[in-house]
Amino acid sequence: MPRYALQVEYDGAPFHGWQRQNDFPSVAGAIEDALAKLEKGAHKIAAAGRTDKGVHALGQIAHCDMVRDWTPFRLSEALNYHLKPNPVSIVNCAVVPDTFHARFGALERRYLFRILPRRAPVTHLRGFVWQIKQEMDLDAMRNAAKVLVGRHDFTTFRSTICQSASPVKTVDKIGIEAVETDYGTEIHFDVRARSFLHNQVRSFVGTLERVGCGSMTAEDVQAALDARDRAACGPVCPPHGLYLAQVTYPEPLFD
Numbered sequence: 001m002p003r004y005a006l007q008v009e010y011d012g013a014p015f016h017g018w019q020r021q022n023d024f025p026s027v028a029g030a031i032e033d034a035l036a037k038l039e040k041g042a043h044k045i046a047a048a049g050r051t052d053k054g055v056h057a058l059g060q061i062a063h064c065d066m067v068r069d070w071t072p073f074r075l076s077e078a079l080n081y082h083l084k085p086n087p088v089s090i091v092n093c094a095v096v097p098d099t100f101h102a103r104f105g106a107l108e109r110r111y112l113f114r115i116l117p118r119r120a121p122v123t124h125l126r127g128f129v130w131q132i133k134q135e136m137d138l139d140a141m142r143n144a145a146k147v148l149v150g151r152h153d154f155t156t157f158r159s160t161i162c163q164s165a166s167p168v169k170t171v172d173k174i175g176i177e178a179v180e181t182d183y184g185t186e187i188h189f190d191v192r193a194r195s196f197l198h199n200q201v202r203s204f205v206g207t208l209e210r211v212g213c214g215s216m217t218a219e220d221v222q223a224a225l226d227a228r229d230r231a232a233c234g235p236v237c238p239p240h241g242l243y244l245a246q247v248t249y250p251e252p253l254f255d
Contacts, residue, residue: 001065004075005096005253006031008047008060011087013127013240018051018060027051027088031062034082038075039067048102048247049109052199054239056128058112059091059246061253063102092254105249108172109196112245113189113205113237125183130205130241136187136212138176144211144218145174147225148204154197155228157207159236162198167228169193174204187212190245199236207234 008031016024020032028045035043047062066075072093079090116122116129117136125131148157151170158167175190189208191201207224210216216234224232 001067001098002069003063003065003096003098003100004070004072005092005094005100005102006045006062006064006076006079006090007092007254008057008062009089009091010057010060011127012051012053012055012057014087015053017053017055018047018049027057027060028062030083030086030088031064031079034079035064035066037082038070038078046102048106049196049244051242051244052239055242055244056240057244059110060244061102061106061247061249063096063100065098094254096253102247106194106247107250108192108194108248109244110246110248111189111191111196111201112243113191113201114241114243115187115189115205115209116184117187118184122183127240129186130238132209132213134213136209137214138178138187138212140214140218141208141212142176144208144216144221145176145204147218147221149174152225153228154200154225156224156230156233157200157203158197158230159199159203160230164195164197167197169195169197169200174208176208202236202239202242203233205241206237209237210234 018027020026020029032043045062045064076090076093114129116131122131155167171193173192177188179186
């Protein structure tokens with residue numbers, strides 16, 4: 001039974017997250033339904049990250065098992081045909097060993113968060129950036145972000161419904177850059193770790209946004225981290241600015 005790795009891109013707005021649900025649309029459900037049109041029967045796919053309701057992806061990685069030997073090109077084309085009109089796309093497809101697992105084999109996950117500081121309402125980017133109405137101090141945010149890099153107990157930045165066995169995680173990087181676009185200067189957060197707690201990235205960005213706007217300092221972020229108390233966290237930012245951008249494995253999956 002051949003196994004295939006899929007690079008999946010999607011707009012998370014119409015979905016109640018990645019994970020299949022009985023009563024609500026999900027990204028996994030859309031792909032599994034498309035697979036069932038290619039080979040009858042129940043299909044189950046696994047993914048590198050179970051993104052929440054409204055979160056987007058540029059480089060989600062999933063794997064599926066098929067009965068037939070499909071060429072990667074034919075499988076991706078057939079899936080994209082049957083995924084219509086869902087805003088989900090199979091960008092890459094490759095045959096992988098049956099020992100490959102999209103979730104457990106990942107070495108690093110990279111999330112992108114986009115903020116657009118501007119007064120005028122967002123039109124073309126609505127649902128794809130978090131708009132705030134004041135300028136942000138990038139240097140202050142970068143300085144505060146250093147507090148969160150490394151191995152820490154991230155209880156403060158963890159959802160109360162998080163199911164992870166431990167709040168201790170290692171954050172490899174939090175990069176913050178200004179990116180010029182046709183719609184204004186966006187602030188991009190590049191957050192990398194092997195794995196994350198539930199709502200951890202959105203909690204980071206919500207807290208750092210408060211630093212950028214002058215309501216908190218790097219010392220406040222350190223105190224919040226040390227408190228190990230969810231109440232010490234800044235606001236959890238909305239999901240629509242967040243993207244699962246890339247997942248890294250020991251070997252490249254696609255040519």
